[in-house]
Amino acid sequence: MSAINEIASLWMEGTMRTLDAFRSGFGATMDDPTPATRSRVIYESGLVRLRHYEARGENKKRVPLLLIYSLIKRPFILDLQPGRSVVEYLVKQGFDVYLIDWIPPRAGDKNHGFDDYVNVDIANAVRAIQVYTGIEQISILGYCFGALLGLIYSALHSGNVKNLVTLTIPLDTSVRQLPIEHLTAAMTSRSAKTIVDMYGNAPAWMIYSFFNTLAPTHHMLDKFVGAYRTNSKRPAYIDTFRLFEQWLHSDVPMAGRIFLETSEMWRENSLMKGTMKVGGKIADLTRIAMPLLNVIGDHDDIVNPRSSEPLPELVSSDDKQNLHYPTGHMGAAISADSLKRLWPQITTWLSARDD
């Protein structure tokens, strides 16, 4: 009976959390949990807030590492809790880590598109790092949609990027296997335009609902049962579960213009085809000549591994590779296994290209 009581209690807590998020809004900077790793905001402009996490240990790396996270959720998943933090791991390995902490777009930011995000916000952040460190070329590590932004930046500003790591990048949008791919394809350009006309930005609740619709059983029941079962084996797990839940409810709106542009890019598969224009220029992936590590989660049900796989074929780098790892979309960031086995491979790859 205690199992049912505990699961019911977790379910009730989760339901209240969801209802509260719908009532009062989803992600906001001020609602982030206490970070695991200390940081300092060194630059802020437009919709970018740049955090610096200072390298620790004796084996400090020379090249700064810029993390670019997705636009639709808060990035604290990368620094969830001590011992379960990608950022903490990287700084312990001697990397000076910089994180783009996207400022959620407000009503007045609805015209923020790829051009503003890539050529203004990321470009300014990179420039700030260059001035701050005195080092001209940096490494970029992008996650999911952040990987897409990092890739486009690297194509348009290749001289500033020494190494590029893309993690679970949604690239080939012609792949139609996963439910998310079919659901995205079902949305017409007219629907996307209606959303922007009505709301200005794509609302956070809509983004949250979209992702939850994909796995209703999981979100309504199974994740709570799973939390109970895992917690019975690892008693501290419930804290991680609560933080993860907080992150799941941390959706932020997507600026209207980039929502429309992304929707168009998805339909046309334009980045993959080499026809996507950003700021009037083609985001030509063949201009990417720096070393590239493309990390793919084999069990990813948000970004199809097949969608990420073609990337090395599209760039002109001599030093390029796909790194497959048996993990899911978020498991790459928070699973204990990924932190033990995947991230050491990424840091080894970066360290070998640090000179």
Add this chain to the structure above:
Amino acid sequence: MARNEDTARSILNSTDSTFSDEILKLAQTLMPEPPTAKVKRMVAEIADKGLDRQLHEIGWKAYDTVIGAANNATNRVFTSPAIGNVLGTTIDMMLRWQRLNAAIAGAFFSALWPAVGLPSSTEVEGLRSDVRAMREELRDAVAERDSKDDFASELHIAVRESIVNQQAGEKLVARTTNGHAATEIDPASIPVAKKTSVYQFSVWSGWPGADPMENGEDVGN
């Protein structure tokens, strides 16, 4: 159990029986033991025989099977092209109706609410958004005030100068990267910063021990 038997006996002994008493007598004859007690006794017997662990595992296996089947069914629904088409049309129609309704309601109530002294939902939403933005700005301002770091403002100036220089058309030479030959970049090909919004610098103060407001402990949405 004893109390139940006593009660039953007293009812059986009663001479002044009613219809409900007769029903109760019949039920007790057919089911001499209450169901919960029976279940408890059965579970205890299973536990004594060491079968509870097996039962537990079978229960979770059954649960996993049901959840797996439900997930498969959901995936099949979403990956069906026919359902995708219906879904796409439905989403489109719903959004258009919602837009029309919002426009009609807006036109009607925008005149009505002020007349009775109430704000419209758009106004409330706007105010909520403003309050949220102000709280974010306050947070930044507090952090900035607390910052004693002169380097931040120096960096701000340096970055701004760098952007201004670039806008002036200064030639930039691409850096040699990892053995690749350096190429000259046409400044016109580099998109320049188009915004000169206020640059702010602050020191993260969300560390334990800082103002609890920074940690969102006493601040709702």
